[in-house]
Amino acid sequence: MSLEDRVRELAVEVQPSGEGAVAEAGERHLALAKPPGSLGRLEGLGARLAGMAGESPPPVPGSPAVVVCAGDHGVLDRGVSPWPREVTAAMVGNFCGGGAAVNAIARTVGARVSVLDVGVAGELERHPSLRGARVRPGTDDLSRGPAMGREEAARAVLAGAGVAEELVESGGVDLLVVGDMGIANTTPASALISALTDHPPEETTGRGTGIDDETLNLKVRVVREALELHGPDPADPLGVLAAVGGLEHAAIAGVILMGAACGVPVILDGVVSNSAALVAGALAPDSLGYVIAGHLSVEPGAKIALDHLGLEPLLDLDMRLGEGTGGLLAVPLVQAAARLLVEMATLEDLGFG
Ligand SMILES: Cc1cc2ncn([C@H]3O[C@H](COP(=O)(O)O)[C@@H](O)[C@H]3O)c2cc1C
Numbered sequence: 601m602s603l604e605d606r607v608r609e610l611a612v613e614v615q616p617s618g619e620g621a622v623a624e625a626g627e628r629h630l631a632l633a634k635p636p637g638s639l640g641r642l643e644g645l646g647a648r649l650a651g652m653a654g655e656s657p658p659p660v661p662g663s664p665a666v667v668v669c670a671g672d673h674g675v676l677d678r679g680v681s682p683w684p685r686e687v688t689a690a691m692v693g694n695f696c697g698g699g700a701a702v703n704a705i706a707r708t709v710g711a712r713v714s715v716l717d718v719g720v721a722g723e724l725e726r727h728p729s730l731r732g733a734r735v736r737p738g739t740d741d742l743s744r745g746p747a748m749g750r751e752e753a754a755r756a757v758l759a760g761a762g763v764a765e766e767l768v769e770s771g772g773v774d775l776l777v778v779g780d781m782g783i784a785n786t787t788p789a790s791a792l793i794s795a796l797t798d799h800p801p802e803e804t805t806g807r808g809t810g811i812d813d814e815t816l817n818l819k820v821r822v823v824r825e826a827l828e829l830h831g832p833d834p835a836d837p838l839g840v841l842a843a844v845g846g847l848e849h850a851a852i853a854g855v856i857l858m859g860a861a862c863g864v865p866v867i868l869d870g871v872v873s874n875s876a877a878l879v880a881g882a883l884a885p886d887s888l889g890y891v892i893a894g895h896l897s898v899e900p901g902a903k904i905a906l907d908h909l910g911l912e913p914l915l916d917l918d919m920r921l922g923e924g925t926g927g928l929l930a931v932p933l934v935q936a937a938a939r940l941l942v943e944m945a946t947l948e949d950l951g952f953g
């Protein structure tokens with residue numbers, strides 16, 4: 601079986617989240633000891649968690665993990681980011697050493713950090729939290745040719761899916777957060793969002809790590825050239841990924857598909873994971889029933905992608921880092937949304953039934 605077929609097989613494994621449990625949780629919220637609707641969006645989130653688990657009340661997720669997917673990008677040669685490629689490998693080392701923003705926030709919310717090398721260009725030291733599944737040492741320049749081959753894109757999707765499966769099946773993880781590391785990776789994120797939402801590059805392209813006006817204009821031009829060169833077809837998500845995506849974007853799509861197939865909620869981070877969710881949703885529309893938008897990144901493509909997916913972000917903190925940082929901050933909200941349904945007394949318990 602080809603790797604593409606295996607991705608398709610995984611997509612077919614995703615079951616729709618349970619409408620019955622969603623309705624039951626909605627009923628329960630009306631009965632709990634509070635004015636109806638007073639917990640705001642936490643009520644709808646709790647009902648969605650019930651749907652994902654297929655039962656109301658839903659279990660309270662107590663074992664979260666972030667999967668930081670890392671890769672490098674040939675399009676960096678066009679000057680779309682001010683940072684050198686070597687920062688990607690250095691930051692992967694930093695994730696393993698515990699000194700990155702994602703590590704500090706993971707410790708705050710009690711999440712494990714797992715790092716997946718699907719496409720880093722440099723040498724990496726071995727480390728227990730680092731999974732090596734390097735498909736190739738970075739993509740090619742997507743503005744001059746395909747970023748990667750279709751089978752390579754499929755291999756990266758399956759690498760992400762494999763890590764998610766291991767965390768859930770052997771590690772007891774019941775809540776996944778996706779994160780990214782890869783210098784220049786906001787360029788393929790914009791290209792994916794334009795290709796899959798039909799918004800033009802001027803709207804989906806942002807300043808990434810913090811580029812000036814001149815570099816932003818160049819970045820928009822590079823994304824436009826890539827779209828003109830490939831004419832990506834939204835009906836062929838793997839083709840879109842291979843033409844204008846990135847290896848970590850592919851791996852994140854794989855984590856989403858496997859999380860959904862296992863019935864585990866997946867919290868998105870910023871624009872890179874938002875673009876990957878568009879790919880996952882195009883491969884398996886039902887996977888979106890298991891996806892939660894953790895926060896709204898400052899990158900303009902983030903809002904376009906989330907609107908297209910029909911997802912409302914839980915937090916809006918003006919963050920634009922990636923790594924999984926904004927997604928992790930939403931973990932306590934997700935846990936609280938489930939715990940409210942599990943632990944609150946009802947009005948009837950209080951004698952007001
Ligand atoms: C030190 C450092 C740490 C980071 N952690 C995440 N990113 C984020 O910034 C990069 C994408 O932005 P652009 O497309 O502008 O290059 C990615 O590596 C992303 O994960 C970082 C970037 C840097 C420089």
Ligand SMILES: O=C(O)c1cccnc1
Binds near residue numbers: 808872898920923
């Ligand atoms: O939205 C993000 O996650 C993001 C923004 C800028 C750079 N890297 C990531």
